[in-house]
Amino acid sequence: MQLVKSFQIMKNLVITILVIGSACVSAAIDVKNVRVWPSPDSTRVVLDLSKPVEYSYFTLNNPERLVIDLHDTKISAVLTDLAKDTNLLNTVRTSTPKKKGDARLVLDLNKKVEAMIFALKPTAPYSDRLVIDLVDSVAKVAHTKKQFKTDRDIVIAIDAGHGGEDPGSIGGRGNYEKRVTLGIAKKLEDLITKEPGMRAVMTRTGDYYLSVHKRTEKARDSDADLLISIHADAFTSPEPNGASVWVLNLRRANSEIGKWLEQKEKHSQLLGGAAEVIKNTTSERYLARTLLDMSMDHSMDQAHGVANSVLSELKSITKLHKRSPQAASLGVLKSPDIPSILVETGFISNLKEEKLLTNGWHQSRLANSIFKAVRGYFKHNPPDGTLFARTKNLKHKVKSGESLSLVAQSYNVSISSIKKANKLKSNMIRVGQVLSIPQS
Known part of the structure; x- marks a missing residue:
């Protein structure tokens, strides 16, 4: 009997040890x-x-x-x-x-x-x-203040939304927003790089995460004249569709899509790592001070002008979700010294538009529309010291023996563009006449 009791005690002890050991393993x-x-x-x-x-x-x-x-x-x-x-x-x-x-x-x-x-x-x-x-720790980013030399390039910072840890919105077919935005951004970069007088700078060039502050810092370090953030929209239901352009609103968005967009940005920060955002209190203090400055108003005015130009071009190739610039409090738009817009190229949550957004041909059309809009805006509103500014103000004094066709050929522009710029009703010009030469 005693032996049975001893055996039972030993058995219980072994079971207890095994249970504790199992708990320890599962706790790891x-x-x-x-x-x-x-x-x-x-x-x-x-x-x-x-x-x-x-x-x-x-x-x-x-x-x-x-x-x-x-x-x-x-x-x-x-x-x-x-x-x-x-x-x-x-x-x-x-x-x-x-x-x-x-x-x-x-x-x-x-x-x-x-x-x-x-x-x-x-x-x-x-x-x-x-x-x-x-x-x-040894890599340093060279940063120089804007040099207002003659014929400098207009610098466009292109921000491909999301990346790395943060996939952005995911379409019904499983496509990631981060891949769509990078595809469109690279095509836009190529177009801007080929345009004389313009230069493109990408905030990210591959599949990795960048905080909102890093994106605007990269634009500032490049002395950007404009920041364009490329995104693909999403909503809780698949019905909404169409492209839109967003500018900064210092208050919360008042539309449902705008509120969703603000929530999505916060979610992106959590996906990619909110620690950097929380840590960067210096930037927040800088922003708070500078918001009081007139430069913010100037940047926001320019952003509205570019946004309207982009919408005007986009409507010829795709459906618009909204025909006027929308406003929301988005971190990537808050750089006080750089006009900034956010282009939602379509709804990836809409199955039809998801298919379009992942199509290379459609991405090229979107990139080309944004490019034409930005180029057109800066041709009419060139920053001081740029090649665009000099050519906008180009004048030609007609010499003996010159014809309108010869002047047009000399500047590589069309006869009709010179006539339009100078309100000429015929091809007749006179010696000593001063002609405005439009940009090609």
Whole structure:
């Protein structure tokens, strides 16, 4: 009898140990996946977690390494071939942790970097995440103030919305907004680059996340005359369709689509990492001060002018959701010294428009319409010191033996454009007459 009791006690003890051990195993946090998002001057490493994690980290030199200790964690993610597209990161691997039950992740680096690590709470479609941002500590962005020299280029900053961690809206066929926006942005860049007197600068050139502040900073560092943010709209139902152009409203949007757009921007910040937005309080103070300045009014007036020009061109190739510029309080539009517009090229949540937006031919038509609108606006409203400004004010004094066709040929413009610019009713011109030469 005593033997049976002893056996029963031992059995219960074993069961208890097994249950406790099982609980300990199930309590461990799992690194389910590791993703790497390279960009030209930084690399983001994202750990997808089963639950929130406690962590600590330190760096080692010769060679450069970033070591991250994860408390009560196991790593089931595959770590091979993660660093093939980044010049900052060599390998991602595990190492022996300091404490049993923990996990140690090592990032072997190709050069010295500045690391910023922060946790993100679940935001659909992602679970808990730990984000490691690696920034090249020696890479410096050269920035010079605008030089008001003669014949400078008009600089257009092109912002492809979303990217990396933040896919933007997802269409019914599974297409990501971030890919649509980058496709249109690259086509627009190509058109602007080929135009004499204009230069394009892309805020992002690949599939990686950029905060709102980084986007406007890149535009400012390039001395941009205009910022165009390219997006594809979405709504809670598939019915809405058509393109629209948005400008800054210092108050909240009063339309349902506008409110949805503002909510979507906040969601994008959470997807990509709100820590950088929260951290950048200096920019917020700068904005708060500058909003009182007249430069904001000037930028907003210019933005409205460009927006109307873009809508006028878009209506010839696609349906418009709204025929006048719409207003919302969107971060990418808040640069006080740069006129900024946001172009919603169509609704990716509408199946018909989703198909169009992913079509290269339609993307080219959208890019061409935006380009023609922007070029046309700046030809009529050229910034001081630009090639556009000089050619707009070009005058020609007619000499003996010159005809209207000869003058037109000399400036590579049409006879009809000279007649229109000078309100001529015939091709007859006289010696000593001063003609305005329109831009070609």
